[in-house]
Amino acid sequence: MLTFLFLALLAHAQLVIPTSSQPNSIVILAGQSNMSGRGGVINNIWDGVVPPECRPNPKILRLTSTLTWVPATEPLHKDIDNYVTVGVGPGMAFANSVVARDPSLGVVGLVPCAIGGTAIGQWSRGSFLYSQLVRRASAAVQGGGKIKAMLWYQGEADTASSEDAELYKGRLEKFFGDVRSDLNSPMLPIIQVALASGQGLNIEKVREAQLGLNLPNVKCVDAKGLQLEPDYVHLTTQAQVQLGKMLADSFLHT
């Protein structure tokens, strides 16, 4: 009888997925190339440099394109932002900083969703990018974890036309509202990054929208002053490390 009980318990225990393979705290990464990561990419080649702040950590997982959790390593968007060379973004520096400073987060699961060159209109409800984000975020919580935030870095693609820049604020608010409602998380913390400079003429209009967004639990960190790659289009690896820490500071104060 006792042996049977023991065996039954053992069989049951094996069905329980070990905690380290499922995250407790989930963070969505979305936007365009700076979120996806181009740090260390020069002439379409990534230099492979991973600063200490971006190294793998047993407490940081990444959701792959096939919706499985694996230990997170740079580049985080390697199987998501296809057709381009990806490098370092802010995600790993963010995650390493928050797991070190807030043990109550447990294992952090990053859900990369950013795609280079995308405008806000391409993220509207019903679009491919939007549906992919919701699908990935929904898959991410299947193991029992909770979505703690979405980090959003986008806007450059909307600086080229004055009409897009004008419409940016309304579109951004709508997007954030839709994501919160479809993830059943009406107060989901969102931290966005304000663009520092851009090729487009309407950068100030987009920055105004980003910095002036007045929604509860939406914060903005400013990328102004962070170093750009020689292409003047993307943040360097070191700048991404700084940005990851700024996002972490903001996240821990929500």
Ligand SMILES: *[C@@H]1O[C@H](CO)[C@@H](O)[C@H](O)[C@H]1NC(C)=O
């Ligand atoms: C990347 O971020 C920098 C700093 O905010 C900005 O100047 C640049 O326009 C961004 N590039 C893209 C493609 O979003």
